[in-house]
Amino acid sequence: MVFVQLLLLKVALDNRPSPGMKEGIEHIPFSGHRQESDLGFARPYNFWRWRSERPYWTFLGYFVLSLFVVHVFLPFISRTESYINFLGFVGLAVEAFLPVPQVLANQRSRSCKGFRLSVLVAWLLGDAMKMSYLFYTKDVIPVAFKMCAIFQCICDCYLGVQYWMFGDGWTTVGTRENGQPWGSEEKDIRLT
Numbered sequence: 001m002v003f004v005q006l007l008l009l010k011v012a013l014d015n016r017p018s019p020g021m022k023e024g025i026e027h028i029p030f031s032g033h034r035q036e037s038d039l040g041f042a043r044p045y046n047f048w049r050w051r052s053e054r055p056y057w058t059f060l061g062y063f064v065l066s067l068f069v070v071h072v073f074l075p076f077i078s079r080t081e082s083y084i085n086f087l088g089f090v091g092l093a094v095e096a097f098l099p100v101p102q103v104l105a106n107q108r109s110r111s112c113k114g115f116r117l118s119v120l121v122a123w124l125l126g127d128a129m130k131m132s133y134l135f136y137t138k139d140v141i142p143v144a145f146k147m148c149a150i151f152q153c154i155c156d157c158y159l160g161v162q163y164w165m166f167g168d169g170w171t172t173v174g175t176r177e178n179g180q181p182w183g184s185e186e187k188d189i190r191l192t
Contacts, residue, residue: 006060013053089144096148099123099155106162113168120159127153 043049050056071078106112127149134141134149 009056013056092144092148096152096155099152099159103155103158103162106159106166110166111168112159112163112166115159115163117163120156120163123156124160127156 048056070083077083102115106115130149131153134146
């Protein structure tokens with residue numbers, strides 16, 4: 001699984017779009033400039049938005065080396081229940097928050113252009129299988145798993161709502177007869 005994820009990262013880095021607008025979609029993750037989010041903060045050191053490929057591999061190398069040192073040379077830390085719980089919670093949180101950047105990007109652009117319906121369907125089917133296992137198994141499942149699964153399912157369902165609401169943008173869904181989006185501040189003034 002780790003090898004496949006590294007291969008996918010390599011493919012994504014090799015095929016990333018150039019910075020700027022393309023077909024109405026802004027490709028900011030690789031723009032290379034420090035940009036504030038809608039929440040008013042910028043990522044420290046432009047984390048995971050680097051222009052060149054080397055910082056990605058450097059970060060992953062340091063991350064793996066740090067975990068190796070903790071697990072091999074510091075067993076008094078790596079074998080504690082609190083450390084194991086911490087790793088589990090971080091892993092669950094990362095997985096649960098995976099759809100959030102897509103939700104925010106769709107909301108910001110009022111479009112789902114570039115987001116494939118097959119991905120959405122796969123995510124929703126995965127959520128259904130995960131939820132059915134977590135809530136219908138006779139095994140004891142920790143509450144953290146259930147809460148993260150519920151959060152991820154809500155995000156994925158909202159992606160479905162966005163896909164239904166926005167489609168490929170305001171030009172196809174949610175426009176008036178004059179082409180203006182519903183709720184826009186501009187008034188249609190006609191001279192008679």
